[in-house]
Amino acid sequence: MIYLIIFFAIIQRSSNALGSVFTFRRSNNLERISSWSNSQVPCVNDRIVFDANKVLVTVLNSAIDIRQIVLPDNGMIFFGKSAKVGEVGEWQCKSNYNKSNNEAFFETDSALNFFNPSNWFVASDDVKYDSLLHAYQVPSREDSAVMRISDAYRVLINTSVELSALSISNQVGQFL
Numbered sequence: 001m002i003y004l005i006i007f008f009a010i011i012q013r014s015s016n017a018l019g020s021v022f023t024f025r026r027s028n029n030l031e032r033i034s035s036w037s038n039s040q041v042p043c044v045n046d047r048i049v050f051d052a053n054k055v056l057v058t059v060l061n062s063a064i065d066i067r068q069i070v071l072p073d074n075g076m077i078f079f080g081k082s083a084k085v086g087e088v089g090e091w092q093c094k095s096n097y098n099k100s101n102n103e104a105f106f107e108t109d110s111a112l113n114f115f116n117p118s119n120w121f122v123a124s125d126d127v128k129y130d131s132l133l134h135a136y137q138v139p140s141r142e143d144s145a146v147m148r149i150s151d152a153y154r155v156l157i158n159t160s161v162e163l164s165a166l167s168i169s170n171q172v173g174q175f176l
Helices: 002-015
Strands: 021-024 046-050 056-060 066-070 075-079 103-106 120-122 144-147 165-168 171-174
Touching: none
Parallel strands: 021 144, 046 066, 046 103, 056 075, 144 165
Antiparallel strands: 021 120, 165 171
């Protein structure tokens, strides 16, 4: 029985030996519905409120029409090339008749852990990554990690990480 377990572990590792491309899936984008309290995105002429006690890292990649933004004490908002303030965004609701007030509360994720498999997506035909051990569901020394240009994140890395390549906003660094 022990030989079967060792054989299974070797097969799992060899299937990942050539390296895979892992894409960070979580983000703190303003346009992401799940970033808003109760999934209620800001409507036209709403007031956006950020938690004053949390560090904010977010990005706006499209249009937004709002009345006011209440900024936190610490953080950054990146404006992408397509960002337009004062125009209605396709992702915004046009009127706030279903809301009890004219405020939308942004719920930024705290720092996302690099080693949490749920934060990564792997596109691969040969391996079902959900069935792999957690250690193989995050990028390692044979793998490449991609942080998309259209997203903003705070990532917690509490130990050293070895990667084959890291792409942040289309800038690639080769490490091996």
